[in-house]
Ligand SMILES: NC(=O)C1=CN([C@@H]2O[C@H](COP(=O)(O)OP(=O)(O)OC[C@H]3O[C@@H](n4cnc5c(N)ncnc54)[C@H](OP(=O)(O)O)[C@@H]3O)[C@@H](O)[C@H]2O)C=CC1
């Protein structure tokens with residue numbers, strides 16, 4: 001192996017493999033990313049390490065196994081970032097990339113240090129950019145160096161919304177308001193929920209499809225949407241904090257303190273309150289949609305809203321997200337971005353796209 005690596009290092013830059021990759025998280029999104037590596041688009045990437053929360057693998061033969069994800073679930077070396085970074089260091093690829101497909105705030109807090117050491121970071125994990133402002137500023141400082149931060153998967157699961165906001169911001173086109181549906185799982189749930197099937201049954205299906213967060217309370221509490229709204233607002237130049245966002249929590253008190261397993265076993269506690277909200281909306285000729293809003297003063301809200309059948313959010317399908325941006329130059333008519341906003345495959349594709357965009 002060392003001879004092989006040394007051989008590659010001695011090749012001219014143009015002939016060297018371009019991307020060496022470490023994957024953190026082999027769940028719904030990480031698993032889909034591993035499958036993408038077996039496609040022609042993923043073939044340019046060399047996986048040199050992979051980890052879940054307990055185990056990791058850096059041995060090339062093990063990494064090549066199709067059952068890598070299943071094997072890591074039961075076996076592997078103990079988790080140790082240093083060994084994963086060493087595997088990246090040992091590779092002669094042009095770009096050394098850490099992909100964070102976890103929801104771990106502990107891992108997210110390490111992104112600035114990894115960037116400062118020259119590793120590119122590509123992430124589906126919103127915990128840093130959507131966390132406290134101090135973390136956001138640390139990230140911006142680390143991004144001023146050579147290493148790049150790929151965050152397309154963090155909002156809209158890869159829809160071109162952050163890239164659009166960045167272009168507008170760079171052109172001096174200020175955000176006046178943003179309104180939309182920022183959660184793929186809540187979009188799917190409320191697009192489907194017509195009172196005939198219990199909400200809890202739909203929620204179980206949404207988790208099985210890979211739309212929800214690892215703990216679906218992160219979606220239902222509005223916190224995952226709040227993180228996305230913070231990322232959008234900060235990208236548009238607002239120094240917004242979580243405390244400034246009004247967030248409606250749809251998780252009944254009785255479910256809030258349970259551990260993840262107990263929560264999953266007691267989802268039926270969601271049914272009666274949401275059935276009542278649905279019946280009240282229907283009686284008024286409206287539908288329920290989960291909306292997020294921010295105005296030019298940075299006033300921000302997230303929650304479940306009754307909208308008329310004519311509202312654009314009433315026409316969404318599947319996991320559609322909707323972003324209606326009003327800016328100084330898109331003022332009369334908003335700039336609208338719409339499309340599927342959750343799911344392992346599209347999210348993994350957003351990660352791959354960010355890796356391949358490294359030049
Ligand atoms: N699902 C979607 O549609 C989208 C998801 N995302 C984001 O993608 C991320 C992953 O979501 P999803 O795949 O659904 O979640 P899963 O729960 O299915 O997977 C999370 C993975 O992260 C691993 N993990 C946790 N902590 C660590 C750690 N310290 N080191 C290495 N791995 C760790 C878990 O390990 P273990 O298996 O041991 O628990 C698991 O393999 C989340 O941040 C989510 O917000 C973003 C856009 C869309």
Ligand SMILES: N[C@@H](CC=O)C(=O)O
Pocket residue numbers: 154156157182183184185186211212213219224341342343
């Ligand atoms: N749980 C999230 C997944 C993507 O970030 C959502 O429902 O939108």
